[in-house]
Amino acid sequence: MKRRKPSLEKRRSRSGYIFVLPWVIGFLIFQLYPFIQSFILSFGELTDLTGLKTRWIGFDNYIAIFRDDVDFVPAFIETIWQTLLYTPFIIVISLVIALLLNQKIKGRGLFRVIFFLPVLLGSGTVMAQLGEAANIMQIPPTIEQYVNYYFSTDIASFINSILSEIVRMFWKTGVQIIIFLGGLQSISDSYYEAAKVDNANSWDMLWKITLPMLSPMIYLNVIYTLIDSFRSEDNAIAGLIVNRVFDNSDFTYGSAMGWLYFLVSFTVVILATVIFRRYVYYEK
Amino acid sequence: MKIRRRLNGITASKVFVYIFMIALVCFTAMPLVYLVSSAFKPVDELMVFPPKFFTTRPSLDSFKELFTAMDSNTIPFTRYIWNSVVVSVATVAGTVVVCSMGAFALTKIRMPGGNFIFNLIVATLMFSAPVTQVANYLVIQNLQMLDTTWALIVPKIAGSYYLFLLKQNFGEIPDALLEAAKIDGCSYWGLYAKIVLPVTRPAWATAIVLSFIASWNDFTGPMIYIQTQVKQTLPLALQTLQGGAGQVARAGAFAAAALITTLPTIIVFCAMQSRVINTFTHSGIK
Structure with missing residues (x-):
């Protein structure tokens, strides 16, 4: 007797899983597992450095961060404050540059490469x-x-x-400029032509056409800038964590610091998402 | 009369734009100009204080000094270049293959659980390096990859950011195109290799540029995972050239090495500049 062939639906999803499997394996090992592991570590205390054995101590690491560590709170405030302060300025600067770059001027390609240089040079x-x-x-x-x-x-x-x-x-504006440029180039010329017929000046067109049409990109850029700034490896908190972990060999304490930082930055990003999503205009 | 008015129109706005642009360009391009001019300075000009911005007598001394080994125990600089090339090329190739396969499955095959995987990706875009640094180190240690080149390649291949970018772009391929090929008896592998990849060239060109820059400039990875000097990559080699006992003697070599380190990323970006901008146009959250 011949075995029944699996249904088309089943074969389809099986090949789907095969295609996504390499990524999922890498993701589980190098992203999800370390993420959960660091959460567990943050509640422990190192009892044996060579075997990396830990003992459960509850919230002691978290309490120690606020009670005993003189460097954490200033570094933490500096990082969060700097991010919140820089983001609006970065958005405005990159928007202005993108608007200028989008005009028909000679050497546009060259200017684009030059403004992307900071990203290329390793930020x-x-x-x-x-x-x-x-x-x-x-x-x-x-x-x-x-x-x-x-x-x-x-x-x-x-x-x-x-x-x-x-x-x-x-x-820090390289990627943001590129995202804005992409957005500007996808706005159809017909809007501007219609506005010109109605005698609109360029200032009106900027506020009534360009900015609303660009709002998805502004939203994307706000989120990108926040995440990029929080993830950056040269901010005060990242430096402090590397110092505590690799110079003092205090894995569990560093993990607790990392998680605290993650929770706050995650909350900020979520808040930004909720606030800015309401102002995004989508073309129907 | 008419010509004059047009001329006025051009001068008013365009001149302002050019002046503003050139002023801004000075800020970003200046380090690069300085980098190039330092690399070609003769050794005595490198020692001048305050440092001169341009050199009057360009020379190749620094490059000669960089590529001739100093002592018997010094590792040749070409070895670091080789290491960086191996790590970056392997990372880029792995990233593009793994992430484009994943993006293809998530957009065009649609299986149960696919949406869950995608939401997971968006969430992990926010994982920050400081959080997972410790646990990542332990994973690398358990996999016996500490102090090997693998530690710099394998963890980076399954990047959420690249999968996200590619998925946004793959979504724009018309389904009809794939259906037509399927009716002609094309397998999923065939669809992937013969239709999806050729059609989405700008998207994975962007993934190549971004993952290349990230891998080439990576400093933290080799600093944490690699102990043996022979296995180090360029960013760490730069640090060695700058610091240590022979600091003054190797200033020229350092300037030349810095130029060699930054050049490849600039070349790669210039080559793919217009494609990168096209990709970002389509990856907006819409």
């Missing part, structure tokens, strides 16, 4: 090692000198610190 990791070149990531010294020359010390240092913050933010 600081390679640059930070370049010694003097790292200083170039700040405001050019001549501008700083002029500011010092024309203003009193207090005002000059205030202006200079703002300028250097702007430059630092500017270094």
Whole structure:
């Protein structure tokens, strides 16, 4: 007797699983398992460093972070605050640059490559090692000198610190510019032509056509910027965790820190999602 | 009269745009210009303080110094280049194959549980490195991959970000195209290799660019997982060239090495620039 062939539906889903299997295996081993493992570790205490045996101690690690660690709270506030402060500015700067880049000017391709350079150069990791070149990531010294020359010390240092913050933010706009450019190029010209017939000026067109049409990209960019900033390996918290884990060999304590950080940053991202989703305009 | 008005229109807005752009370009391009000029400076100019921005006498001394080994126990710089190339090429190839297969299954085969997997991907986009760093180290240790090149390749292949990007783009392939091929007796492997991959070239070109940049510039991975100097990649080799006892003597070699380290990412991006922008157009959450 011949065995019945499995149904089309079954064969279909079987090949589906085969295609997605390599990714799922990698995901389970290198993402999900470490994620759960670090949660378990955060409630333990290392009893034997070589065998990595742990003992359950409940919330003691979490309590110790707030009670005993002088570095955690300042680093934590600095990271969260910096992210919340930088994100709106990064969005506005990259939007302005994308609007300029989208005009019909000569050398557009070249400008695009140049604005993506910070991402290519390793967003600081390679640059930070370049010694003097790292200083170039700040405001050019001549501008700083002029500011010092024309203003009193207090005002000059205030202006200079703002300028250097702007430059630092500017270094994080590469991907956002590209996302905005993609969005701008998908807006149909017919909207602008219709507006021109009605005598709209470019300022009106920016607010009534470009920004609403671009709102899905603004939303995407806000979320991307938040996640990118929280995930960044050179923020204060990440540095502190690497220090506690690999210099002090305190795996469980570092895990607790990581989880605390994850919970707060996750909440911020979810809140941003809920707030911004309401303002997104979708073309029907 | 008419010509003059047009000329005025151009000068008013365009000149402003150009000035603004060029001012901004100065900020981003300056480090690169400095990098290039430092690499070609003769050794005596590298020592000048304050450092000069441009060199008047370009020379290849730094490159010669970089590629001639110093002591008998020094590892040749070409070895680091080789290591970086092996790690990046293997990571990129693995990522593109594994993630595009997954994206194909999730968008075009549709099986029970597929949606759950996709929601999982979106959630894991928020996993941050600081959280899983410890546990990742333990996994690598248990797999006996510590201090091997595998530790830099395998964990990165199943990246959520690339699968997400590819899935958004694969969704735009018309189903009719695949149905037609299926009726002609094409298997899923055939659909994947002969239709999906050729049609979505811009999408995986982007995945290539992004995973290449991430892998090539990775500093934390080799710092944590690799102990043996011979197995190190370029970012760590740069650090070794800069620090340590021979710091002053190797300043030229460092400038040349920094240029060699940054160049490949720039070349890869320039080559695929327009495709990358097209892909982002279609990957927006819509």
